[in-house]
Amino acid sequence: MADYSSITMQYNTGSDASPTWTGTALAQNGSAGANELRMAMSSGSQTGSTASASWPYMSRPTSGTSAVNQLWAFSADTTGSQIATYTGDNTKANVLRLNFSADGNPITAMQFSYFADSTLTAPSAGTQPPGSHNDPFTNGQSSDTSSTAYIKINAFDQGLTSGGTQRTPSAGSVGTNPSATTGSAGAATIASNAWMSTWQSAQGFIQYISGSNAPQANTSFFWYFTMVIFLGANITTGTYTVVFCLQYTYS
């Protein structure tokens, strides 16, 4: 079978030095608060048993920008844990990873970014409030983010090389700490056996991360990545569910 039978996103429930990925796969097609990543501020009232509908709001800064400093993973509506290594900056390496099964035949490099929803409509850079099938996080805003997205991403190599070598990061920092204006047009290509020095903005496939070539076929692997989410004084308020999208090709 040429498509991967299983792709899951896993989060670290341990420390950066001793990550724990076992049993943390976010399955597909959950509903009613299940299988969610939720963002929050440390000043909020959220806990590991807070229901999705009761998840506390985050206040945007009165001026400038600030990083969201907590990320939580929920396997059920009221069953979740904080991803301790998501800190809202570049100090921790082991935060998130994609887990690929051993039966895929990728034809080209893989790409990932964020979108407003599952329609994967291209964001409208800088537009606040957002239009249909857009959201404020991936649109960004001119003064807050120089019209890049409020979400910044980084990846460790492309996970698996074309020759079949698994790339796994060590604990520690991830490139240069991003700011709210970090990001460049088009694809930011991964660095060989390293994190990218400069983070990328996650603005659909307007600004995104790409591998360098097709990973080896029929080989299970992990692709390690991380993110920093910003808020800004000019971000449109509301409730949003942005979508992580990995694009790949297969025969």
Add this chain to the structure above:
Amino acid sequence: MPHIDGLSNRELFYILNGARPETLRRAYWAAKINDTGDPKQDWLSEARTKLDLRRGIVRNTDWTADVVHGGYCDRIRELWLFCPPNHLSPHGNTACIPIHEPHTAFQFKVGAFASNIAGSGCQRMRALLVGRVNDRASGDAIAFIWDEEADVMWEPWHCNLRNLGTWRESIAPPGTANCDEIGVKLL
């Protein structure tokens, strides 16, 4: 240029595994590898299933596993794309690419894994491409695309397997194709 006779009802019935084109729920590729008059000898079709003894499952015909590893890439005469009914074509679409040289036919799909922050995730096919390399030195090619998200079959897309671009903004340019996996031999 080879003459394309089209498909007989008998061939179409075999290729689509008994389904009528207007009842398709997804797109499929099919490759003509022979001209005996017996569909079983002449066609490899993704819509048909086979027993995979190695994995112990029944699966659809697979391009890499069956066409490429089966040694059929030098025998393909025609490459077809069958698209389901859509908002622009209620009876579906069909495309046929005549293949003039061995190892110039290709097929691949664009897939996506999408996972929400505050939501669920899913894995899906975004597009299915069938194509032919027109210049093996440069990698220039032409392809028909069934775009699952746009719910249309696109007009012929001029591309290059050494640097695949994109046909619309929401599809990231895939980059360089691994031609070994799709059975293409570039110079």
